[in-house]
Amino acid sequence: MKHFFSIIGGMGTIATESYVRLINHRVKIAKDQDYLNYILVNDAQVPDRTAYIMDHSQPNFFNDLKDDVLGQAxxxxxxxxxPCNTAHYFYDDLAALTDIPxxxxxxxxxHQFVDKFPGEQKIGLIATEGSIYDHLYEDEIHRAGKEVEFGGxxxxxxxxxxxxRDIKEKGTVDGDLYHEILRKMHEEYGCEVIxxxxxxxSLAQExxxxxxxxxxxxxxxxxDVSIELALQIRNGADPKQVCAKYLYK
Known part of the structure; x- marks a missing residue:
């Protein structure tokens, strides 16, 4: 297969399915060959990310992801x-395993928040306990010169x-609960962007x-970025050059 990208997924599987569905439905097609080339690694056995981040006596998920990345490389x-936010706890270690972008x-x-909402100094953040506990997004937001609001x-x-309880255990989205979280973050904690x-x-939003x-x-x-890069590369662009603008350091 010529010109493909690899998706390290399965964390969780329904959320990964949502990402794949997005790229499949957003790319403009007139025939089968217009779809993107990709390999999906749906590694559903990766240990729970939040459990390890909160308690290092729990199974470490790094080696599973390391094997996935090296296998794809x-x-x-x-x-x-x-497409798993909390798994980015080991992003730097995983990215260092290969010279592939x-x-x-x-x-x-x-960076899109900064570009799209230049007048907003604060952004609301809702995430897993693991992401909140280890400041995964908080550090990135502060690095960009912005403030973060977690709510009460x-x-x-x-x-x-x-x-x-809903998505991972039952495979369902409680839309009312999702909307109530957004309402509280917006109306009670002053978050114009969440x-x-x-x-x-992301699945709840979909x-x-x-x-x-x-x-x-x-x-x-x-x-959207995956589609943009994949199409540019298909049309002859150098992968490392076109990916470089999204490899923020």
Whole structure:
């Protein structure tokens, strides 16, 4: 297969399915050959990311992802994506395993916030407990010169219920709960823009988009960037050159 990219997914599987569905439906096609070439690694056995980040006595998920990245690197993809926010805890270590461009969805999303909402100094963040605990998005937001709002003590249990109890355990999106989280972040904590720092939340946005709030969806942004890069490379562009503008350091 000529010119393909690799997707390190399965964290969780339904969220990865959402990313794949986005790239399949957003690319403009007139025939089968217009779709993108990609290899999906749906590694559903990767240990829980939040569990390890919160408690290092829990199974470490790095080696599973290391094997996935090295396995794909042998195949020579043009670039690699990993549609799981919390797994970016090991992004630097994983990206260092290969010279193949490895996109960082967190950095791409934060830079888009800066570009798209230049007048906003603060962004609301809802994410897994692991991402919040290890400051994964918080550090990126501060690096960009912006402030982050997490909301009150009641927000995280609501977000955790939506991510784990509904989507991961039941495979369903509670649209009312999702909308209530957004409402509280907007009306009670003054967030004009809310960043969805978990791909399960991206799935919630895909399935329950009927709300009036501004959200920044890293998975949706990553899908658009993936399409942009894949089409440029298909048309003859050098993979490393076109990916360079998204490899924020």
């Amino acid at each position: 042998k195949l020579g993809p043009d670039f690699i994506v990993m 490895f996109l960082n969805m967190m950095r791409i999303a934060v 003590a009641e927000i995280q249990p609501m977000v955790t219920e939506l991510i784990y 960043l969805l720092g978990c791909t399960e939340l 399935q329950a988009p009927d709300h009036p709030y501004h959200v920044l969806d890293p998975q949706s942004i990553l899908a």
